[in-house]
Amino acid sequence: MFPTVDTGDIVRVTSLKREPSVSSDDPESSDTSQLAKQNNNKELTLNMFIKEAVFCIALALTTYGALHNTPSKISKVPQAVRFFNTNLVTDWYKGQLSSALAEINKEDVSFVMFYAPWDAESQYVRGEFETVASVLSGRVHFSAINCWNPGSECRLQHNKIPSWPILMVFTVSSRGILYKGPRNAESMVNFLELIMKPLERVSTTEDLVNLLSMCDAVAVGYTPLTDTSKYYNVWYNTALKTREFDTIGEVCFAVVTSADLATDLGIENIPNARFMLWKDTKEYYPETGQRSWNETALVQWILENFAQPVARIIPMWKKSYNFERYADGNPMLLLFTPMNPLYEQLPSYALMREVAMEYYNCQNNQTNQWTTELIKLQQIQRLLYQQKKFLKFCKEYKFKKPIKKINLKHKRDVVSNNNKYPWNNFTEKNQKQNAFNFMLKQGLAVSKMIESAKENFNVWTNSDILQECSLRSLPAEKSYYETYEKCLSFEEQMFQDVDAEPQQEEIQMSMLPQEDDPLSSENLIQENVEHQCNILQFATKLYPPVIPSRVNGNISHIHGLGCTTNYTMNMIAVDSIRNYHFAEALGIDIKSKKDMTAVIILDSKHESQYVLSEDYTAKSVRDFIYNFTQKSLKRTLRTHVVDAEHTHYFGSYGDDMSGNDVNIVDLTTRTFRRTVRTPGVLTLVAVCGGGCSAHTTRSLAEATRLLNACGVKAQAARIDALRHDLPWHYTPAAYPTILVFPPNGNAEADSRAYPPERRVSASGLVALALRCMGAPAHFRVRLAMCQRTVAVTAKRACLKDIKEHIVTIIGRNLKYWRQTQIEELRDSLLQRLQHLNKVSLHLSLIHISDLKNKNDKLKSLLHSLDDLSKHWHIDVQSIIRKNAMSTTAS
Incomplete structure (x- = not known):
């Protein structure tokens, strides 16, 4: 049957969902494909037109924004102004x-x-x-x-x-x-x-x-x-x-x-x-x-x-960088002293150099003789330098006006006493040979000439005979060790010699006359002396020169002590003027020390430090080192210096109110023992590494407040262990550590520490405090805590715990009574058991409704606790000792 028009239209519509099969037999196939292509081209054209339109609109908007956008506001560079206010720069x-x-x-x-x-x-x-x-x-x-x-x-x-x-x-x-x-x-x-x-x-x-x-x-x-x-x-x-x-x-x-x-x-x-x-x-x-x-x-x-016996450290605000190479586990000796570099010599530093060279001068070393003689030379130089009066010389020096230049044929040549060899390569062949040549060639002793001066070091330390020492046979010539005033008089002698020459007529020269020549030798000498005096006066304004105290008594020697005792000690010198905060961090008030000079030995291996208590002298510092090697020094406990205004410390000073009725006292090394030994007062001490945290402080305050409310005299304290050293047995392994000291007379021996693995809490601190107290005081505090409890179930649990605890104590004392064979001790334990049973009886009659202050049952219980406290303490050691003595006598 042939399709109708209606059915054909339906087929075309449904065929849009799948691609139709084109056949040459189909008369309408070509027309259909052409129509589909035209529709597709129209859709593509429309899409491209829309995209181009959107692009043009965006481009126009961007161009408009770029043309009409206001430039960013940038402040102008301020005009440069002069930084220095002096014309010298x-x-x-x-x-x-x-x-x-x-x-x-x-x-x-x-x-x-x-x-x-x-x-x-x-x-x-x-x-x-x-x-x-x-x-x-x-x-x-x-x-x-x-x-x-x-x-x-x-x-x-x-x-x-x-x-x-x-x-x-x-x-x-x-x-x-x-x-x-x-x-x-x-x-x-x-x-x-x-x-x-x-x-x-x-x-x-x-x-x-x-x-x-x-x-x-x-x-x-x-x-x-x-x-x-x-x-x-x-x-x-x-x-x-x-x-x-x-x-x-x-x-x-x-x-x-x-x-x-x-x-x-x-x-x-x-x-x-x-x-x-x-x-x-x-x-x-x-x-x-x-x-x-x-x-x-x-x-x-x-x-x-480069190596030196005493290292001079100049901290550039990088402490670890400067000191880390010396912190190698060996002891470290620190000398804090003013070290103004403008002085020709630093006697305090020179003395430490002598001591260090003596300490490390081993007897079996090839350079032993060389070092020994060098020590003597340095000691002579230091003692002579200490006698010089530089400021007096500058005040009394007469700056002469230059005289006119005279005939050079009659003028005396000025030759330095030390100018044995001139600048050129020719010299006198008849100059005397010095034994110092062999020393320099072999690197050994100074010379054989010092062998005649084998006196003890004490000869050099007595400044009253320095003049005599300067006349002895030394490696250098006699004139080298003459007094400073005599050396300085050379210039005036030169002028006197020139004036003493017969006056000669002047010779006409093309050179400038001397009074107009600033570079003449005389004017240069005058200018150099004036310059050195200005430098000296400037140095003295900063800090006067430091001279070690004179020695009283014989000096003990430490020759080769570093080799015989196997102690490798690093010796360091630090300027105490610029770096006093390092000494204050070690607990030393360097500003109160004489000449701001102190000597400290740090033993990192044993976590100890030792401070020289005497004045810094040649004798005291040697004795200090010797006693350290012999382990006879008493450890110095470091404490924070309160007057360290420029030392960064973020702790607190004095009493800190951490609650309405609780004072937390900040302890120091000096006040620690006095506080924990307060009679009749239980002490809670928080040992912190730095400032204690807010949680630790709050727990400490709450525990103290609770103990005081329960009738126990308690006080809270804390100490910064990083700035205040404690005795060895109180040095904690971790921070913070809470120590509890009971109120009896033997507080330190019976002290307890809070478990480090447990979180610090007020209840935990109270429980630790109760363990430090005797049974009578313990039961009284527990009853007071039961009274403060509000919930009925909590009161029942509290009374139950007290009853179980007293049964445990009775059983333990009964065991002791059965085991002991000493009659006196058995009688004392039996009396204690009787009072414990009486307390247990009264406690069994107590109900939660009886936990009132005016209740008769509670009063009877408290009276029984008072009787128990009178017979609780038993001196077991004295009883055993008395029994042993009686047994021996019989």
Whole structure:
């Protein structure tokens, strides 16, 4: 049957759901496919048009927003202003780096500070920098460059500086020396003095002996002057470069420029360098291995071999970095004393050096003789230095006006007594040989000349016979050890000798007359003396020189004690003026000590410290070290210094109200025993590592309040164990630790500690306090607690626990009564059992309704507890001892 129109339409509609099969026999198949393609193309075109329209609209909106958006508001850079208020410092506050460097290159020595105006450290160093400029303005050029100003030349070239300020010294021969030392005026002045005079010229063996007796180490360069001075220049720059690592001048640099003197000292090949330490001498051979005569190799060689008997620590606010290499488990001796670097010598530090060298000077060591003689030289230098009156000399020094230059044929040549070898390479061949040559060549003793001076050390410690000591046979010449006043009179003798010459007629010269020549020898001497006096006066204003007290009695020797006792002790010296907080952290009020000087031994292995109680003298410090090695010192308990205003401490002082009626007392090392031994008072002490937590404090206050409410006199206290040392048996293994001391007379022996694994709570503290108390007081407190209980079931449980507890105590005492064979002890136990049974009887009659203050049953129970307390204590030890004595007698 042929389909009708209606049926055909239905087929077409239903065929949209699946793709129809196209057949050539179907007359309408081609028309249908074309129609479907046209519909698809229309849909795609419409979709593309919609997408393009959305894109155009978004682009228009974006363009409109970009064109009409207001620019971001950025504040302008504030205008740079002057940072320094003195004309002594050239302040390049706009960051003109090239102009500043051009000015610096014109000066011999320049000290430059790169700063940021907003930096707090830069603001602090500014005052110190101005002080240094006021002291050395005539010799050093001072500049300051603002390296933070945005857009400035300095900021553009140096935009990654990690910290401010940066201090650098520029000299004619160096590229720049970074200053890494303390940023205080005296340290910077001392550093600049070392830069201005980096080398000491050695003309005689006495000059070398002088340096060895005053310096921790001496680096000697043998660079005789030839047609070229490249070897000398390398050694000169090495001395300058080393100051980046040695800012206080512990290493003294010397130079020998005479070939004959170098030959006398055993030098065969030049250039050559020797590093002379307190017990050894290192020699540098530039021709061997990878070594060469250059600054980098020489500086590395010096730093690797430098060693000193007493290390001078300068904390740069990095405590662990400075002290960690000495905290190796061995004992550590700390000397806190003022160490102003501007003084020529520090007698207190020099004394400790002598003691340390003596302590480590082993008898079987090859350098024993060398070290022994060096100790004597240093001791003589120190004692002579202590007799000098520098301030008196500066006040009485007569600054003479220069005289006119006279005929040079009649003027006496001024030759230094120490100038045995001139600058050139020629010298007198008839100069006397010194036994010091062999010492330098072999690295052993000073010379054979000191063998005649074998007197005891006590000879040198008596300052009244120093003049006599200076006349003895010493490694140096006699004139080297003469008194300071006689040495200083040399200059006046020179002027007198010149005035005594017959007056000659002047010779016309093209040179400036002396009164107009600021660089004449006489004017330079005057200027140098004035400069040294200014430095001395500046140093004295900071802190006067410290001299150890005189010795009373004989000095005990500790020669080689470090080898015989096998105690390796690290000895350290720290400036007590700048670093007094380290001493206060150890519990020492350094400001109240004489001359702010203290000696401490820290024994980390045994967690102990010992403090020298006597004045710092040559005798007391030796006895202190000897007694420590013999373990005869009494441990010093560290406690917090209350007057340490600048030491960070976040605890509390005095009484702290932690409740309405409870005071928690902050204990110290000195008040701990007195508090816990308070008669008739139960004491709860919280031992914390730092400040106690709020939870611990609250539990302590609640337990104390509850015990006081139950009729027990109790007090709460706490102590910071990190700042206050306790006796050994109270040193806790963990923090916090709660200790309970009972109110009886033997509180410390019967004390108890809260279990460290349990959480601290008020109920736990009360339970621990009850265990410390005797049975009568224990039962009385438990009854009071039952009375305070509100719930009926809780009251029943409380009374039940008390009854079970008293039955347990009766059983335990009955067991003791059965086991003992001593009649007196059996009688005492029987009497105690009778009172316990009486208490148990009254307790069995008590009901929860009877827990009232005016109840007759409760009063009877309390009376029975009073009778029990009278017969509770039994002195078992005395009874056993009495029985043993009677048995022995029978």
